[in-house]
Amino acid sequence: MQTATETQLKRKLMSSAQPDDPDHAAALLALVATEQSRQAFSELFSYFAPRLKAYATRQFGNEQTAMDLVQETMTNVWNKAHLFKPDRGSASTWIFTIARNIRFDFLRKNKHRQHDLSADELWPVLAEQNDSLDDDYALDDDLLMQQLATYCELLPKAQRTVIELIYVEGKSQQEVADALGIPLGTVKSRTRLALQKLRELIHSDD
Amino acid sequence: MIKFHPNEEHLFHYVTGDLSPALLMMVGTHVDMCPRCQEQVRDIEAMVATKLFGQTQVPQDFSAANDSFDNDAMLQQIMAQTPTHKASDSAHNALVDELVLEGKRFKLPATLARSHHRIGEWHKLIGHMWRAPVQIGGDDVLTFIYMDKGTKVPEHTHKGREATLVVNGVFNDETAEYRDGDFVFLDGSVKHTPETRDEDCLTLAALDAPMHFTSGLSRLLNPFSSLFFK
Numbered sequence: 001m002q003t004a005t006e007t008q009l010k011r012k013l014m015s016s017a018q019p020d021d022p023d024h025a026a027a028l029l030a031l032v033a034t035e036q037s038r039q040a041f042s043e044l045f046s047y048f049a050p051r052l053k054a055y056a057t058r059q060f061g062n063e064q065t066a067m068d069l070v071q072e073t074m075t076n077v078w079n080k081a082h083l084f085k086p087d088r089g090s091a092s093t094w095i096f097t098i099a100r101n102i103r104f105d106f107l108r109k110n111k112h113r114q115h116d117l118s119a120d121e122l123w124p125v126l127a128e129q130n131d132s133l134d135d136d137y138a139l140d141d142d143l144l145m146q147q148l149a150t151y152c153e154l155l156p157k158a159q160r161t162v163i164e165l166i167y168v169e170g171k172s173q174q175e176v177a178d179a180l181g182i183p184l185g186t187v188k189s190r191t192r193l194a195l196q197k198l199r200e201l202i203h204s205d206d
Numbered sequence: 207m208i209k210f211h212p213n214e215e216h217l218f219h220y221v222t223g224d225l226s227p228a229l230l231m232m233v234g235t236h237v238d239m240c241p242r243c244q245e246q247v248r249d250i251e252a253m254v255a256t257k258l259f260g261q262t263q264v265p266q267d268f269s270a271a272n273d274s275f276d277n278d279a280m281l282q283q284i285m286a287q288t289p290t291h292k293a294s295d296s297a298h299n300a301l302v303d304e305l306v307l308e309g310k311r312f313k314l315p316a317t318l319a320r321s322h323h324r325i326g327e328w329h330k331l332i333g334h335m336w337r338a339p340v341q342i343g344g345d346d347v348l349t350f351i352y353m354d355k356g357t358k359v360p361e362h363t364h365k366g367r368e369a370t371l372v373v374n375g376v377f378n379d380e381t382a383e384y385r386d387g388d389f390v391f392l393d394g395s396v397k398h399t400p401e402t403r404d405e406d407c408l409t410l411a412a413l414d415a416p417m418h419f420t421s422g423l424s425r426l427l428n429p430f431s432s433l434f435f436k
């Protein structure tokens with residue numbers, strides 16, 4: 001069974017030749033993600049693995065460590081291809097950021113220090129939760145917007161004006177202060193009070 | 207509107223991971239808050255990736271023909287795994303993105319929220335200043351500093367470098383006013399006197415050596431500068 005997207009992907013694959021073509025590399029990753037295509041992954045591997053090795057050897061000056069980096073990076077490409085988002089950058093950028101994270105953790109692992117920062121705290125390249133988190137926020141925002149319209153009516157006029165200027169018209173707090181001729185501190189406190197009130201109103205509905 | 211940004215070198219080394227942990231956190235937090243630097247970071251990432259992977263010809267030493275690179279064995283080993291799309295355990299930990307101090311709540315940018323567990327206890331410094339360390343390893347120090355409104359930090363220089371990022375609020379020094387997202391980088395030669403006026407201010411600071419107080423009575427504080435530092 002083939003979906004339209006897969007057919008499209010396969011057509012793309014036939015039309016171009018090398019993974020250094022960004023569209024082609026992205027299509028290969030999509031095939032790895034959707035059907036664990038060994039052919040697509042082999043093509044990615046034969047292009048990226050030697051180049052990763054050249055990078056890692058320059059970085060570590062140690063062949064074994066370099067090979068470990070290649071293996072760990074390409075293992076992530078195989079297992080996490082579904083996390084690649086073409087709209088956020090090219091396949092080679094994504095693979096570089098994976099390798100960068102692995103290098104960062106390798107360098108720090110050797111020092112055995114407590115509290116050391118890990119790469120995915122700094123750059124959550126492979127965080128599965130990214131999307132669901134974004135979705136949660138999006139959902140919350142939608143709900144909030146619907147309810148806000150109703151609840152805003154219940155706010156004192158001064159607070160409502162500030163909220164509308166910031167959240168409906170997208171002005172900064174400073175711009176609101178300038179527009180209304182009131183101190184920034186007042187805008188901040190009105191915003192804070194209004195959001196607090198709105199939060200209470202929304203929660204009282206739960 | 208953010209006026210003060212990390213310089214290009216900071217951003218480049220943020221992308222490659224070659225800054226101290228404290229500065230990586232600082233630049234990362236600024237990038238969370240700054241669309242302009244987000245765009246620059248994406249450009250730099252793409253540039254570095256092109257540099258690493260763009261060459262059509264791999265150097266002979268690294269080509270598949272080289273015996274030491276037994277790439278087929280590695281390839282087979284990787285593809286023997288079955289990808290699982292399950293979130294790892296750590297992904298189930300709820301992200302805490304709020305900081306509470308003196309009954310005030312501050313929303314943390316993503317980089318700080320991911321490292322929330324590293325934020326230590328708040329301690330009162332002098333006057334209306336508070337600090338909380340962020341434990342990240344490394345030789346320099348990352349710390350939150352909170353100044354209530356109308357607070358003046360005694361004039362001081364830094365033996366090392368100091369980077370300050372405004373997380374929320376506004377502070378001034380002799381040369382400028384700094385607001386949410388502004389990133390200030392000072393080297394040892396600069397004397398300055400940060401202060402807040404009508405608003406409070408939560409900043410994140412990275413220091414690579416203790417502060418040195420230079421004026422009048424505040425010189426008495428020098429023995430305590432380790433409070434700022436550790």
Ligand SMILES: [Zn+2]
Nearest residue numbers: 211240242243
């Ligand atoms: Zn910026």
